[in-house]
Amino acid sequence: MFELSTRAQQFIEKTQQFIQNEIEPIEAEFWKEMHHLNQGDDWTTWQWPAQLEQLKQKAKAAGLWNMFLPDAELGQGLSVQEYAHIAELSGRSLIAPAVFNCNAPDSGNMEVLWRYGSETQKEQWLKPLLDGKIRSVFCMTEPEVASSDATNMQATAIVEGDEIVLNGRKWWSSGLGDPNAKIIIFMAHTPDASKDRHHQHSMVLVPVDTQGVKIERMLPVFGDYDAPHGHGEVSFDNVRVPISNFIGGAGQGFEIAQGRLGPGRIHHCMRCIGAAEKSLELMIDRGMRRTAFGKEILKLGGNLERVAEARVAIDQARLLTLYAAYKMDTLGNMAALTEISAIKVVAPNVLQQVVDMAIQIHGGEGLSHDTPLTGFFAQARALRLADGPDEVHKGMIAKLELKKRGYASRKK
Known part of the structure; x- marks a missing residue:
């Protein structure tokens, strides 16, 4: 396979x-x-x-x-x-x-x-x-609403003649601080009473220097600004761009988002697994080089069991992620919905678990910038929210399992 x-x-x-x-x-x-x-x-x-x-x-x-x-x-x-x-x-x-x-x-x-x-x-x-000459930003999450339900989106993209008028505020817009960031993909509500709620959102291309686009601030993650990449808050005040800046047309935002997020989640999860492998290696090396109470630190307490638990968890996460990728390649994204949601829950949690063990073995050094561990931990914790929180993905898995047994949700 x-x-x-x-x-x-x-x-x-x-x-x-x-x-x-x-x-x-x-x-x-x-x-x-x-x-x-x-x-x-x-x-x-x-x-x-x-x-x-x-x-x-x-x-x-x-x-x-x-x-x-x-x-x-x-x-x-x-x-x-x-x-x-x-x-x-x-x-x-x-x-x-x-x-x-x-x-x-x-x-x-x-x-x-x-x-x-x-x-x-x-x-x-x-x-x-x-070509790698410029960088880009994706603006979806908003500060005033629960973004775990993307239909809550308040930002708007309204057609006026041959222009799209954009208004709203976004945050946690990754890459916004990059000196090479030139283009934003802005997802917003495009009201249309003739369409269902999943066809009333659009993605729009907005050059960063467009009039009315204002970077309000950068947001730290655990006190670190992740510079020069950065995660920022940005406002759009009557921003006007040509109607040709719609990606795929008005109302296609959710369809595009699903196409974007499927492969992206595989990438995120496999990077998590790589980070977990690196964390485990650092944990073992540190634990075997340092001694306390006459023994290598790794041989004290239950640390050897933690190494074994990390190995099992990493390998399970890898196999599940590769299976999701296999299903996407052979059957398409829709056929892999359960697996895509499952890996989005599993991989960041495994990384968080393993890197926490590694930090503990490193002691004070594990909290510093002398190792990549703090960066890995921030990555893991952030990914449990990014692209949908754990709870949303678990809800999707449960919904699909109920559907298999004939308990599909009924509209009242």
């Missing part, structure tokens, strides 16, 4: 070698410079270390570029399952996804434009994104 082609195996081996030879040796230095360059919440001064562009050029020259995109011309033509293994490898590093131009939210936004964008939109925005 999970057999890989020779070509996919070659990509996996090349990716692994690139991470080991090019990224891991400079990663500690990279993050030291990153924290030096980007202090505080003034996103107007944020910048990437020069090493990132150098690594990106090396990755592009090696053909390790846009591997997430299943298009053989614009990407590398890998299936979802094949790319999943690469996503796991890149998850071991907090910078590897950006080096390979496979980082969120850009990968999801590029896939939206590839699947649903017009030829003009592809030329203007997809091409420079694929």
